[in-house]
Amino acid sequence: MKSRSENTGARPQILIIGHGGHGKDTAAAILARHAGLSWVSSSEFCAQKAIFPLVADLYPTWREAYADRRNHRQLWFHAIRAYNLRPGPGLAEQILADHQIYVGMRSRAEFKAMRHRFTQVIWVDASERCPVESDFSMELTALDADVVLDNNGCLDRLEAEILALLTEDADTWSAGDFAFDNAEVLALAARQGERCNPPGRVEAIKVPRQKPIWRY
Numbered sequence: 001m002k003s004r005s006e007n008t009g010a011r012p013q014i015l016i017i018g019h020g021g022h023g024k025d026t027a028a029a030i031l032a033r034h035a036g037l038s039w040v041s042s043s044e045f046c047a048q049k050a051i052f053p054l055v056a057d058l059y060p061t062w063r064e065a066y067a068d069r070r071n072h073r074q075l076w077f078h079a080i081r082a083y084n085l086r087p088g089p090g091l092a093e094q095i096l097a098d099h100q101i102y103v104g105m106r107s108r109a110e111f112k113a114m115r116h117r118f119t120q121v122i123w124v125d126a127s128e129r130c131p132v133e134s135d136f137s138m139e140l141t142a143l144d145a146d147v148v149l150d151n152n153g154c155l156d157r158l159e160a161e162i163l164a165l166l167t168e169d170a171d172t173w174s175a176g177d178f179a180f181d182n183a184e185v186l187a188l189a190a191r192q193g194e195r196c197n198p199p200g201r202v203e204a205i206k207v208p209r210q211k212p213i214w215r216y
Helices: 024-035 042-055 062-067 073-083 091-098 108-117 155-168 182-194
Strands: 014-017 039-041 101-103 120-125 147-150 203-207 211-215
Touching (some): 014 024, 042 091, 147 155
Parallel strands (some): 120 147
Antiparallel strands (some): 203 211
């Protein structure tokens, strides 16, 4: 898989996107743990920077505003978009200054402006068991991603897919002193898949635009 990123650092910069409640944060936490990367959810970051100043009279702290975010998706979407219009570095630039994984981008304008910074874009899909959002709060789709992770099964299978991604796309994940023992990671992926009922195996299938999707 060839990357469109202009990132030349020793470690990849990853964008994880998808509908609300589909497991983006979970996927990011798993990926960060196995790849040794740092991650942050844009929603949590923005709860402090962009949202709480607008709703400070409604919530005692930014944490309560963050916990209630799913009930106000359109408000969050427009507040984050407005935050990115202010002078100075935008949301993605601030996150990438301290982290390698950015979770939860929703605006197409922000995506177009920052796509060159990301080594890989990952879409997390749980549409077989979770509702999808409207275009009013989520402008991106799976076609904007390089890889789609199927999160319609158990947690072990999601982890197995992520482990397989680390080994199959070695160019992305092995830069400088950043490398993996592919045999060890693949063995762990197989064990994780076997823990599910029914057990599954990871395979790559092609979708339009020749982008690989990892599915069971």
